[in-house]
Amino acid sequence: MTDYVRDGRLAACFSPSSCLFSYAYACEGRPQVALQWPAKCLLNTRDNKGFSLIELLIVVAIILIIAAVAIPNLLRARIAANEASAAQSLRQINTAEFAYNAAYPNLGYSTDLASLGGAPPCSPSSATACLLDNVLASAIPGSAGKSGYVFAATGITAGGMTTSFITDFCSTEDGVIRFDAGQSGATPVTTVSDCQAFTMMQ
Numbered sequence: 001m002t003d004y005v006r007d008g009r010l011a012a013c014f015s016p017s018s019c020l021f022s023y024a025y026a027c028e029g030r031p032q033v034a035l036q037w038p039a040k041c042l043l044n045t046r047d048n049k050g051f052s053l054i055e056l057l058i059v060v061a062i063i064l065i066i067a068a069v070a071i072p073n074l075l076r077a078r079i080a081a082n083e084a085s086a087a088q089s090l091r092q093i094n095t096a097e098f099a100y101n102a103a104y105p106n107l108g109y110s111t112d113l114a115s116l117g118g119a120p121p122c123s124p125s126s127a128t129a130c131l132l133d134n135v136l137a138s139a140i141p142g143s144a145g146k147s148g149y150v151f152a153a154t155g156i157t158a159g160g161m162t163t164s165f166i167t168d169f170c171s172t173e174d175g176v177i178r179f180d181a182g183q184s185g186a187t188p189v190t191t192v193s194d195c196q197a198f199t200m201m202q
Contacts, residue, residue: 086147089136089149090167090171092133094177096131096132099129100115103124103131108157109173111157113140117132117137122134152167170189170198180199
C-alpha cells in the first residue's frame with residue numbers, strides 16, 4: 001500500500017490505478033477533476049499565445065529605427081534622380097536650340113523656352129517650333145515644373161539676331177552643362193560669362 005498526498009489530502013492506495021479521487025484540484029493553474037492517481041488533466045490546456053506590451057514596444061522601436069535610417073537615404077535618392085532628370089532635360093533643350101538655329105538661320109537661336117515647344121497638334125513655326133516636348137517647354141518659372149525643377153532658355157540678341165542662349169542650371173551654345181549651388185532666392189544667370197563661370201557637370 002502506498003500513501004499519496006494530493007492537495008493536502010492523504011489517500012491510501014494499493015496501486016496508483018486503484019486510487020480514485022473525485023474532488024477538484026488545480027492542474028497547471030486551472031481547475032480540473034482528478035479521476036485517478038497519478039492525476040491527469042482532463043481538459044486541453046492550450047497556451048494563450050500573444051504579444052505582451054513590452055514585445056510590442058520593442059517591435060515599434062525597431063521599425064522606427066529602420067525608418068530613421070531608410071527615409072533620409074530615400075530622400076537623397078529622389079533628389080539625385082530629380083537632378084539627373086533635370087540634366088537630361090537641359091540636354092534636350094540644347095538639342096532643340098541647335099535644331100531651331102538650323103531650321104531658322106535668319107533668326108538664330110530661340111528667344112525663350114516656349115518657342116521650342118508647342119501644344120499638340122503642333123504646327124512648326126518660329127513661335128512654336130515643335131522641337132521640344134511641350135511639358136518641358138511649359139516648365140517655366142511660375143509653373144509646376146518637371147521633376148521638381150523649372151527651366152528657362154534666354155536668347156541673347158545682337159544685331160537683330162539671337163546669337164546665343166542660356167539655359168539653367170546653366171548651359172550655352174557650347175552645349176556644356178554647368179551648375180552652381182547658389183544661395184536661397186538666387187536668380188538665374190542671364191549672361192554667357194556668368195554661366196561659363198559655373199562648375200562643369202561631369
